[in-house]
Structure formats: structure tokens, C-alpha cells
Amino acid sequence: MTPFRSTWPPSPARPGLPDQELHVWVASLNRPQPQLNQFWQHLAEDERARANRFYFDHDRAHYIVARGLLRQLLGSYLQLPAHQIAFAYGEHGKPKLAAEQATSGLHFNISHAQGVALLAFARHREVGVDIEQIRPLDDAEQIAERFFSKNEVVVFAAVPAKQKPQAFFNCWTRKEAFIKVIGEGLSCPLDSFDVTLKPGEPAELLQVKGSQEEAARWRLENLNPANGYVGAVIAEGREWQLRYWQWP
Structure with missing residues (x-):
């Protein structure tokens, strides 16, 4: 496993989230037992039940940390205790805030891979994020x-x-981020839209089902969250400022 090393700045004590900003956090999911216990206390009963269905201990621990951290950050933005965060789910399983908490306009998305998580937050705009560990694949061309x-x-x-x-x-991360931001999951064919992919070339959504106008509704950004990983974040509109930190 690639050791977690990030050059992103440390987190501020309690960041606000203005409408014109988009926040992304990177965090290692490998945590000592006391932190794992703390995150467990944040979870709702359905989340605890899902955690207990994981076969491998490390998968269970990563889920607990990811979900607990999501609740902790949402609680910080909403000024609520983490265990009081309430979720609803879209048709394809994308989580969102439920009931009165949804009136805050706070949108979020989470992705994790090989023990590292990205969590993205925005107000009054949909957001999607994805992370992958960079590694050679024998069947990359076929995929x-x-x-x-x-x-x-x-x-x-x-x-x-x-x-x-x-x-x-x-x-891959740019495509995954897009299908997550539109909330359609794998029901949206990955070959129905184009993104840039050359190393060193800016991230951009080029067209969606042949439409450059639809692509222009979104802004896509490349992320370098940790050593050996690549990520992408996408959100509605183009006039927002990206800010990012690593969670301690």
C-alpha cells in the first residue's frame, strides 16, 4: 500500500463555506482504535448495520472512518452534532441531506480508494468527486x-x-466524478461524454452526449490529493473557488 503523504495544507479550525467556494478534504482512513471508536459513535443504526456486513476488518474500519468523518465535517459546516446529521438517498443511491438540513443548500460527495478518502462540499450546487490509486493495469487498453x-x-x-x-x-476519476455529480451512477454510459486525460493537460469536460453547451454547465478540476493518487472534482457553474485541505 502506498504510504499516505499529502502536500495539501492542514485544515483550518472551523472553515465557513461561502456560496462561491468549493471545499475538498483528503484524509487517511487508516486510524487508531480510539479514533475508530469515536467515529462509530457518530453513525446511525443503518450505517452501523452496514459496517457490520463487511467481511474484512479493514474494509469495515475504512467505512466507519469515511462515514464518521463525513458526518463530522457536515456537522461542522451546519453547526450540528455529527450524530444528528440525517441523510436521504437519490434513485441511484447518491446521499444528500434530509429534511430541514437540506434547506442549508449544502451539497456533498465522497470517494475513497486504497485507504484514502476525498470529501467535497459546496452550497447551492451539485458536486461530484472521485479518487483512485495510480497503478499499472494489464488490461487498461481493453477497459x-x-x-x-x-x-x-x-x-x-x-x-x-x-x-x-x-x-x-x-x-477514470473525471468520468466517475461526472456520473456522481449528475446522480445517475452507472446508468449513465461512460462513453456518452468526453473528458481530457493527457498528463499535464487541464481537466475539462469536453462534451456530453454531443453537446458542448451541456458540458459548459460544469467545471472539472484535477486533484493531486496524496502521493500515488489522482482525483477529480466537478460542480455546477464555473465561477467558484476551489479550496482544499488534509484532515489531521
């Missing part, structure tokens, strides 16, 4: 041909071999 758009397959094929892992996960 690309199956799931990437025709244009992305052509671009990916031209990337030098040593840059292919970065390019592959650039594309």
Missing part, C-alpha cells in the same frame, strides 16, 4: 475500449507507455 468514448480511446492510445497509468486514472 478503455469498453468504457471510454471513441475520442478518449484514440487519445489514450497515443499516450506514451510510461504515462498510461496516469492517463488512464485521469480519465
Whole structure:
């Protein structure tokens, strides 16, 4: 497992979340038992039941930390105890705030991979985030041909071999972030929209089902949250400021 090392700044004590900002947090999910116990106390009964269904201890612990941290950060933004956060779920399972808490306009999304989590927050705009560990895949070309758009397959094929892992996960995280922000999950075909993927090239949503106008509704940003990982965040509108921190 790649050790968790991030160059993102440490978290402020209690950050506000103005409408024009988008916040992303990175956190290691590998936590000592006392912290695990604390996060467990934040969880609702359905979350505890889900945690107990994990077969492997590390998967159970990662879920508890991710969900507990999400509640803690939401509680900080809403000035509520973490255990009082209430969730509702969209048709494809995307969580959102329920009941009166939804009137805050606070939107969020979470992703985790190989023990590292990204959590994104915005007000009055949908947000999607994804993270992956960069690693060589023997079947990267086959996966690309199956799931990437025709244009992305052509671009990916031209990337030098040593840059292919970065390019592959650039594309994958950007695509995952988009299907999460629109709340459609895997019901949205991954080849129905184009993103940039070349290493060093700015992240951008190029077209959605042939429409550049639809793509222009969204702003996509590349993230470098930790050593050996790549991420992407996307949100409605284009005039927002991205701020990011690592959770201690």
C-alpha cells in the first residue's frame, strides 16, 4: 500500500463555506482504535448495520472512518452534532441531506480508494468527486475500449507507455466524478461524454452526449490529493473557488 503523504495544507479550525467556494478534504482512513471508536459513535443504526456486513476488518474500519468523518465535517459546516446529521438517498443511491438540513443548500460527495478518502462540499450546487490509486493495469487498453468514448480511446492510445497509468486514472476519476455529480451512477454510459486525460493537460469536460453547451454547465478540476493518487472534482457553474485541505 502506498504510504499516505499529502502536500495539501492542514485544515483550518472551523472553515465557513461561502456560496462561491468549493471545499475538498483528503484524509487517511487508516486510524487508531480510539479514533475508530469515536467515529462509530457518530453513525446511525443503518450505517452501523452496514459496517457490520463487511467481511474484512479493514474494509469495515475504512467505512466507519469515511462515514464518521463525513458526518463530522457536515456537522461542522451546519453547526450540528455529527450524530444528528440525517441523510436521504437519490434513485441511484447518491446521499444528500434530509429534511430541514437540506434547506442549508449544502451539497456533498465522497470517494475513497486504497485507504484514502476525498470529501467535497459546496452550497447551492451539485458536486461530484472521485479518487483512485495510480497503478499499472494489464488490461487498461481493453477497459478503455469498453468504457471510454471513441475520442478518449484514440487519445489514450497515443499516450506514451510510461504515462498510461496516469492517463488512464485521469480519465477514470473525471468520468466517475461526472456520473456522481449528475446522480445517475452507472446508468449513465461512460462513453456518452468526453473528458481530457493527457498528463499535464487541464481537466475539462469536453462534451456530453454531443453537446458542448451541456458540458459548459460544469467545471472539472484535477486533484493531486496524496502521493500515488489522482482525483477529480466537478460542480455546477464555473465561477467558484476551489479550496482544499488534509484532515489531521
